[in-house]
Amino acid sequence: MDRRDVSFLSDLEEVIRSRLTDRPDSSYTVQLVAGGDMRVAQKVGEEATELALATVAGQRDEQLAEAADLIFHLLVLLSVKDIALADVVDVLRRRHGG
Numbered sequence: 758m759d760r761r762d763v764s765f766l767s768d769l770e771e772v773i774r775s776r777l778t779d780r781p782d783s784s785y786t787v788q789l790v791a792g793g794d795m796r797v798a799q800k801v802g803e804e805a806t807e808l809a810l811a812t813v814a815g816q817r818d819e820q821l822a823e824a825a826d827l828i829f830h831l832l833v834l835l836s837v838k839d840i841a842l843a844d845v846v847d848v849l850r851r852r853h854g855g
Contacts (some may be wrong), residue, residue: 766842769829771834773836789830790837797837 780838789797808823815823835842 766828766832770832770836770842773832777836789833790831794837797830797834801827801834804830 773786776784779788780787789800804823804827808820808827811819811823832842835845
């Protein structure tokens with residue numbers, strides 16, 4: 758993984774935030790968030806469970822797809838709660854002595 762891979766997560770975070778600001782009708786993100794915090798949290802939990810199950814029983818492609826779904830929905834949840842991915846990274850960095 759290189760910096761371009763990591764910077765894509767920042768780009769995706771910005772796309773999500775712009776969807777929440779612009780609220781295009783056709784946006785899945787907007788439709789998800791319209792369901793409220795509980796729906797967003799439920800979706801994160803659902804994707805985490807699907808990844809856990811794919812880890813045990815799935816093929817690599819399924820594991821990758823579920824991991825991507827989980828990361829996307831986590832970014833939506835963080836955006837809804839006005840938590841920047843950079844803030845999460847700072848917490849991880851402090852936990853690991855950096």
